[in-house]
Structure formats: C-alpha cells, structure tokens
Amino acid sequence: MSTAAARKPMIDMDLPPHARHVPATHWRNAKDEAEAAKLGMWLFLATEILLFAGFFCAYSAFRLYYPGNWHAASSYYLSWKIGFANTVVLLASSFTIVMAIRGAQTNRQWMIQLNLFLTQLCAAFFLVVKLVWEYWPKIQEGKLPGGFFTYAHSQGPHDHIFLSIYWIATATHGLHVFVGMIVIGWAMWMAARRHYGPKHYTSLENIGLYWHIVDIIWIFLFPLLYLV
Amino acid sequence: MTSGGVQFAFGPGVLSSWWDWLWFHNQTDTSTFARGVDLVFFYIFWVSAAFFVLLMVLMAYFAVRYRRRPGVAPEPSASHNTPLEITWSVVPTILMAVMFVWGTYEYLPLKIAPADAEVINVTARQWGWEWVYENGAQSRDRERIADMDSPVFALPRGRPVKFIMSSNDVIHSMYIAAFRIKRDVFPNMYTSQWTVPKEATHRWSEEMKQFVPIQPGANNGYYMACAEYCGDQHSQMWARIMVLEDADYVKWKEIQASTDDIPLLVLGEILHKTKGCVSCHSVDGSKGTGPTWKGIWGTTEQFKGGGSAVVDENYVRESILEPAKNIVQGFANQMTSFQGQVTERELMALTTYIKSLSAKPDDLEAAKAASDAEMEAKKKAAEEATNP
C-alpha cells in the first residue's frame, strides 16, 4: 500500500487550488519538501555565483594588466546614466517580487498578480534599455568584442579586451534576466489560477530567489563596468 | 643511438637496468641542481617505500591470518584508538613538512640566476628550438633524434648559463632532464631558467675536425625536450645538449656564428633545418603542414579565396616575411612571420636552395651557378680588402 494512495481521499476539493497541495510521494511531509526545494535553489544560486565569478576574475585580471587603459575604457564606452537607471529598475523589481511573495503568504491574490506584473514590467524595461540604448549603437559603431572590434577611435591598445568582457558579462546577465521573465510569466499564469497561497508558494519563493541573485550580480557589474 | 645511457634488451636484462635508471645511473651530478633534487627525491622515495611496505605487509598478513572461517565469529576489537590515530596523523605530517621545506630550499636557487651568467636567448616555435648565443651564433649542428633533424646545442662546463625564453606561437616548455630543469615558454612574456653544467661530455678532435663524445656510448650528451603539449610534432622537439670545456665552447660558438664562408646552396640547406622550415616543409615531396619544396620552384600556386602566383624569388621572399598574406589551397595559416629573424643573405640562401629543388634540371644548374658566383664575389672582395 502506498502512502500516496492513502492520502488522496483526504484532500478537500472545496479548498482553493493552493490549499490542495500534496507533497510528492517520496517526501515524508510538505515541510521537508519545501525546505529541500529551497536548499536546492540555494545550491543552484551558488553555481550561478561561481559562474559569474569567472567574469569577475577575468575582469580583475585584465584590470591588473592594463589599469590605465581599463579605467579610461569604462567611461569612454559606457554611459553611467543608463547603467544607473537599470540598477534602480532592477532593485525595484526585487522589491516588487518580495511583495508578490508577501501577497501569497497573506493570501492576497491581487497583490501577487499586481506585483508579478510590475516585476515583469521592470525586467522588460531593463532589457529594452540594454538592447536599444546600449547594444544597438555599439554594434553599429563596431564597438564589438575581441576580433570583431572595428571602432575607429579606440582610446587604448586593449579596448577590445574590455569590450569582450563587457559584452560577455552583460549578455550572460541579460540572458538570465530573459530567463527570469519567462519563469515570472509562468508564475503570473499560475497566480491567475490562484495556485499560490499561504500553504503553498515555494516555487514563487524560489523564482524570487533567482531574481534576487540576478539583481545582486548586477549590483556588482554596474560599478565595475560603468563607474570605476 | 646509444646516448644518455644503457641500451636495454627487452627481457630479463631489463631488471638490472631499471635500478640503474631509478638511480639516474651516471646522471646524478650533471648540474648545480641535479644532486640536490635527487637527494630530496630519494628521501621521499625511501619514506614512501617504508610506509608502503609496512602497510602492504600488514594488509597481506591480516588477509591470511583473519580470513573468514565458517561459523567462527571475529573476536571484538576497539573500533578506534585515539593515541594511535593521532600518531599516524602527526608522523606523516612531520615527514611531509621536511619534504616541503627541503624541496623549497632546493627549488628557490633555481629561480635566481647569478649576475655573471651567460645569457642564451631561446626561441621555441612549432616545432623546434632556436638558441641565440651572445655572439649571435645559432647552432648549425644537427643530429637525427626520434625521426627528426634536431639541433645540437653546446654549453660551457662549470659556468652559469641563463636561458631567457620566449615562444613564437603556443606554450612550450624547455626541459633538460639531466640537469633537472624545466620551465614553460610563453608567447606573451619572457621566462628564464639557469644552470651550471658540471661535466664536459664532448671535446674538439683535431683529426676528425669535429666535436666528439669524451666517453662514446656512455655519455653522448643530454637530451632536451618540450614538456608542454604544443601540437602535431610536440614529440619531435628534441635537441642534443653537449657540454664543452671553455676553449672548445668558444671555438664552437665561433664556428656557429659565421655563416659567410658557407656557399648559399649549403647555407640554404642548413637554414631549412635550423630555422625550423623542415618541420612543415619537406624536401622529399611528402605532404606536411606546409607545401613541400620539392619541385615547387616555377610552379603556380593557387591561393585560398582565389588568386595565384608563380613561385619565384619574390614569392618566396613574401612567404617567408609575410606568410599570412596568401595561403596556398589545402593548407592552414600555421606559419609565423620570420620578419627580422633572417638576414638578406639567409633569404637569398633559402631562395637558392628552393630553386635547386626544382623539377627542371636547369634551375638546379642556375642555383649552383648563383651560389658559386656569390662565393667568388666574396673571395674577390676579401682579396681587395686585404691588398688594395
């Protein structure tokens, strides 16, 4: 006899969907399941951090080799205003997703949906700004990584390396933002089906965690690439 | 080739020679570092051997003594023993601390060359070595090692030499096993290592007019190899190191330095090897990384992405100085430029040599003629210089 089989009839179909959650059969109870899910997410975040550590390491290495060139390049090729705007937007989105979780915890469906929507909005803003005001002009002027660097007025012999790192780091980060938009979109859909509630919001929480790490990574990328 | 050690029979004879080889037979005191490094090695070796024997004897003894007997229960014994566990954690730690300190002590001098060391500039390329001595000499002596024409380099006995090394393409590593020195060679920075060879291996023999081993068979000099994987012919970057007494060493360098007395044709043949052309361009028609030189003269080469050219003086010159400019179809852009690494006369020599390999016999004649003519001109010039 399987515990799952025994558990089924005990579900009260009158409860909202989120209250009907039953842990997968190999879990002893919902608490373990939720904690494990979070632990797994944190481990995944650990791998994300280490992945980006590669960029930071490369950045610092070449900053070490070509300090002057590096310092000049950042202000020469990048506008801190754009970076600043994007930073604030990302921070705001982090706040809204926290509020979405709060909505789930306090079972206020409108709060979940509104905040998820706002988060999505911020993410979209971030990407649009990046593509339209940063990437596109750079592509046109040939401020491209490594071998494709064709910009006529380079201000130092190693600009192409700086741009290599800028492009790879921001592109990878942008990709993460894009993936974040997809999962948040999924969350919005689930929220619309009243899937989240005080008893069951682990997946929403994990999406939040992912979104925050994307934010944190940007918190470091912004000053390194745009400011100092 | 019998150099560097004993010839082994494949069979029982091997056993004895293993021990020679473990004990580095006659190579223990070949350089400043060899003796020290080997002492550390043997310290570690004997410590390890002792532990290994102890552990394995115990294991074998237990396996026999306590083998399973049906129906007999093992007699209980402690499942841990703190003093014992502390002992076998601390003792190895101490022994290894000694290894670390001793090993580092022997290593540090290897990084610090004496100020009066003679500098030899080493250039590694795919796939060969080029040593430039202080007087600009580059080795022209060749020896066939592992199916490859390899250079023979000379070092002075009892004097410090410092190698300042750089690479033309990828990472190599200059490794002279007998001296216990090894250092990676990078394309983007100079690295260096130094040594003092302790015993002379060759001497100048007047009767044979060449450098010969002092104890032929026993020690014909040492091997130098590339220890960092660098592509196709990585395993053929061998070189022979011979150690000479000072007088012989100076003589050797002078001989290598002057190429003027060599007719263009001969010089071209030498350069084909010393400059490393041989590693990609065969002269027997076999296909290599680059086009063979046999019969290439006067033919028309088709380039990648259209275009073609007849192989003549200009084309050869261009391919040596700007190899990447045109790539012959069916070949990759592998060659690095020799801009500034070949003199005009060397270019002429190579051109003449390639010409002499032409399919057409009259080209060969022309090449010979040109070579001799140039030699004549030199002689005349020399005579005029002596008696105006």
Added chain:
Amino acid sequence: MTHDPLQDSIDPSETLSVHEAHEDHHHVSPFWPMLWVFVVLVVLTFLTVWTSRMHEIVIGNTTIEFGTTLHILVAMAIAVVKAGLVAAYFMHLKYDKPMNTVVVGATIFAVTLFIGLTLGDLDARRFAGMKDMQYHILGGDVHFDAAGNRVKGKGIVQTAKDNAHAESSSPAAQSHSQPATGDAKPAEAPGAKPGGH
C-alpha cells in the same frame, strides 16, 4: 523487519488539516522593513555613483585624493553592503534555516579563493613584465610604444644581445629584459647557490 505502526498509518503532518507542520516554514515578509531596505539600496546606488565621480574630499583641512584604487574599494564596499541587504532581507536569509546561509558562506569561500589566489599569481607575474602584446600579431620584432605608434624592431639577434648586456649591466633594465616570473634581482639573491665556478 520491524517498523512502528505509525509509519504505516498516514503521518498527520502530511495532511492539510493540521497546521503545525507549516509554521516555521511560513515567515511572512513584512512590508515596511522591506520598503526601507529598498530605499536604502537606492540611496546606496546614488552613493556609489557620487563617490565614483568625485576626485577628492575635503574634511576640515585634510584632503583625501580619490585614486582609482580608492574608487574601486569604495564601490566594492558599497556593493557588498547592498548584496548583503538583498540576501538578508529580500532573500530571507535572516529568517531562514541557517543551512542556506552555510551554502552562501561556502560559495563566498570558493569565490574568494578563486579570484584571490589567481590574481595573486597574475599580479606577481605582472611585475615580471609582459612582453609587448602586439609583438606576435605583426610578427618579427615590430611593436607599439606607449603612445601606440608602431616601432620597427631591431631583429631578434640584436634584442638578444641587448638583453644580455642589460642582464649584466643595469639592474634597472631587469624588468624589461629579464622578466622571468618572480626572479629576484641577481644582486640580492637570497640563498642563491654559488654559480659553481
């Protein structure tokens, strides 16, 4: 094999009628603290930009020059604080099981080792002096000077001779001519063996 009957019957914590099982899993994130954290984060962002754009600060009659290094230090310090806030509040580390914090700790440990030790080695190597990077693009001994103008080389043999002389003559020329990694200047060679002659 023995098993207590409880294991067979349904564990009450698996059903939703019982709430105890969920309590410590549910820390509701409060509104105002979170809002304040957000505000602080924005302020800190302003601060980063502001500090990065100032060149010196005057306190009383003492003036602190803002060099590149100081800029980096300040910016990174602020960034770390911001990251800490996000992790502690937004990411709930403050309220969660300590295990998650341990994971973060281990990660930071690994990242620190990775970047720290790597840079340590590269930094030492930088002092060992890198050969001009353009050297191998154009081949031969052609290179670029500081101003970025192309300079015709003198051929490898000549370079070799110069290096050789630079060796024996001026220690000043060390950094360029003999940039073997980490070599101390031969003059003050600690524990150097006598050259064997």
Added chain:
Amino acid sequence: MSGHHHESYLAPRETLWKSIMAWVYTLDHKRIGVMYLIATTFAFLLAGVFALLVRAELWEPTRTIVDEATNQTRVVGQFLPGWTERGLPVTPNNAYNRAFTLHGAIMVFLFIIPAVPAALGNIFLPIMLGAKDVAFPRLNLLSWYTYVFGGLFAVWSLASGGAETGWTFYTPYSSTTNWGSTTAMVLAAFILGFSSIFTGINFVATVHKLRVPGMGWFDMPLFAWAIYATAIIQVLATPVLGITLLLLVLERTLRIGIFDPAMGGDPVLFQHFFWFYSHPAVYIMILPGMGIASELIAVHCHKKIFGYRAIAFSSIAIAAISFLVWAHHMFTAQTAAFNAVFSALTFLVAIPTAIKVFNWISTMYKASIALNTPMLYAMSFLFCFTIGGLTGPPLATLAVDIHLHDTYFVVAHFHYVMMGGTVMAFLGGLHHWWPKMFGKMYNEFWGRVGAVLVFIGFNVTFFIQFFMGTQGMPRRYATYVEEFTSFHKISTVGSWILFLGFLIHALVFAHSLVAGRAAPKNPWGGLTFEWEADSPPVEHNFDHEPVITHGPYDFESVVPPHCSEQDFPLHPAAQNGRAHGH
C-alpha cells in the same frame, strides 16, 4: 502510483511500448542509475579502445606497422583513417595526438566523473538513507538527458575529426588549432558539467532532507558521506569549468581574445580557470571510490569500520582542501612565491588521505575476511591507491616536481589514483552491489580471475612508467628516443593483460544477467538499508519505510538482516546487549 510498488523496479510493464516509455520517462533513481551505468560503461569501452591504440602506438619508438602509402600515422592511423579536416593531412603524429586526447577527454568527462556518483550513487544513496527516491527526481532525469546531450557532442566531435588539444585544452593551442573539431569537444565537456552539477545539487539535498527519521549524520554509511563530499565539490567547482569552457568556445568562435596572447590575452589565466575546477574534479573522481572502499572493507571483513568519524571527516576535509591546491599543476608556469604557497597547501591534502588508508587497513585487524571478488578489489584498491597516494609528495615537492612535471611519472601517478583507485573501487562496488541491482549472482570464480588479471595488468602497465618519468620521458609523446623502448614495450604488454581482465568481467556479467542464479536479499551480510530491501528493490525501495535499529557497521552486536546466525555468528563476548537486524 498504481500497482508497481511491490514489483522489482526492473519489472516490465504490460506492453513492450509501455515498458520502454517507463524507462524513458522514469523518475525512479534506480532506473536512472542503471541508465547511467550503461552509458558510462560504453564511454569506458570507447576510451579504453583509444588507450589500447595509444599503447600499441608506443610499442616502437618511431615507426611500427607503417602504411607509408596512405600517409597515416603508424598504428593509430590504421584505425582512424580519413580524419582530414579542411584538407589538412593526417601527419605522422596527429592521429596519435587525437587518440590520447579522446582517451583523456572521454575517460574524464564521460566516464570517471559520472561513473560512481551518478550510477552507483544514484542507485544506492537513497536506499542507504532509507528514502524512496532522491530529493528532485525530475532534476535527476534532466541530469541524465543532459549527460546524453553532452555525449552526443562528444560523438559529433569524434565523427568530425576528434580533438587533439589534450583533455586540458590549454590555450593558445586549443584556441588556434585547426585540427579536428575542438569546439564540439569543448561544448561536450561544457554540457556534461551541467549534468554533473544537477547530480550534485540533488545529492546534497537528498542527504540533508531525506535521511530516514532517527538517522543522524553519524548513522550514515560512509559511502553516503563520500557522495555528500563529492556533491559539494560538484556544486562549488563545476560552474567554473562551465565559464572557462564557455570562454574558450567564444575564443574560438568570436575571437574574444581573453586567453589569446596575440590579442593581449593571457594563456596562464586559462590554466588558473581550468585547474580551479579540474583539480577539485580529481577528488570528484576519487572520493566516491574511497566511499565504496569503506563499504567493501567493512562488509567483507564483517568488521566495524575503524575510526568511522575520522574517515567521514577526512572526506569533508579533502573536499575543502581540494579548492586550495589547484595551482600545483602550474609549478613550471608560476611565480616562485606562489609555488611555495601551493606546494605547502598541496601537502595538506595528503594527511586526510593517509588517515583513510590507515583506518581501512586497521579495519582488517581481527576481522573475518572473505576473499571474494569485491574484497580482492578492495585490496587491490588499497595497493594501487597507496602507491598513487605516495607518489603524490614527489609531485608536491617543488624541486622534484620541476623535474617530474609533465613526464610519465605524472601519467603513472594519475592512473594509479584514478584507475588503481577509482576504477578498482568501482569494479569492486559493481560486484558488491550487482546482486542487489539486478537480482542475479555472478560467477565468483571467474570474477576472481578477472580481478587478479586486472590487478596484474594494471600494475605491469603503469608501474614501469614511474621509471620512465624519473628518466625524463615527457608525456603526450608519439615518438620517443630509443632508450625508452623496452619500458614502453612492457607497458604495452600490460595493457593487453588489462584488456583480457576487462573482457572476462564483461563475460561474467553477461553470463550473470542471462543465467545467473537468483540473488538472496543479503548475500554478503551487510547492515546498511540496501540489504534490507529486496534484490532487486521494489519501485519505492521498501514496502514499509525502514526503521533504524543499529549503526551501519555494528557487525559485532547484530546478525545481519535476512542472514542466519550460523553464517554470521556473534562472538560470545558481544552476546550481551545484542540486537537483531530483523
């Protein structure tokens, strides 16, 4: 969730189609483990073939069975003809370089990293913890398909000319070479990294959250401890490999120039990136082997393991220290000060390793040792791993390593640890758990014959290579000077003995699957949970969640479950306070 709970996890479904789908979509950790086992075995055979080719090539210093007409390289070229990329010829060394590269890359990324954790670990970690499955079954399946996907890239690389950069992919050679399809191989390793990460995340969460109620950390079997330590490294180190290889691919495709000196990049930076993962990776490879060794020795000596906590903690210590030593792969490339630091740190890792060995051998004291195939493997593990371990210090010692770096001494050391350690333990574990996995016994006699042959063949192949190394025979050499001929000949002969041993094992296992007699629940008298389950286990491992009544190695006080007291009597001295496995 219907009626499959009481059937073996291997039991077929109603129709063939359903049975196949049941494997394709399975979330059962045992099935995923078995699929991993099959895949890694295939990878092992493939890479093994390349190893044999490499050894055969080295039979003669320069040429052997030459087919000069086709400009193929000597032996290897006979087997790998026609690998001409972009009209480049197969030069005399080139096919050899591909052979050793593919041997290394496939063995490391497709066999030895996933073999023990993802195959045996997947099957037995949850059972040993008394769990029904791993924490995230879907992630587990994803990890398997990621592995397959990565494997496809490796096959693509293989089919389109292979790679010849060496499995270490050192720049700038790897970023500029035109031979073969290096990019495909790098991508393969990149993707396989993610598969490894997923497994790691899964196992950490499993150990933390799915231990049976009442099982504390120190009631866990040592295999679980080892897998846990491994998983930590997998999570913390592998991402760096990901970014490294990603950058390398971009280097080859977009010419970003970070590692390319010609564009102002730094090749040494790549070495740091690469080894930051790849040194911990060798502990990903060996730690599970150590875990298996602990199980084998305890069970087949029927003896409480000596110094349980020491072994458990040393696993974690090794995991932690493994992040501190990577730069000892670069002693000939680095600055003196850093070499000294890393030399010291490297010695640290030897201490927990030594402790493990001492504990294992002390466990055999006053034991009741059954010299069956698994135990033979446990002993050859001890033999080879001790040699592998003891040849570490010469390589950690600066002065000596400068001489031995990148010589056959390193090759021998590496193989003594990886093959003599992990592969021996893996084979031992395979025999040990075979009855449990497939419910069939194997032929003990031929099993022992195979074990002995593998042991002899391995040592003949690799021991002689220490001598070559001390004499300065560099690694990755297709042609060598004649002094080394007899050494290489002996080594090559050893590789044939080794091959024979593996052949016998293959036959033994095949025979067992076809005609092996049904296995009892607990053939060896083990005390961990997997021996309480059926052989093979049911879909969720246990009919009823097991209850922890005794420690994993309390052989002195417990008669193993499903075993009679005649077979495993208790010593009179231990009669008081006796418990019973049932």
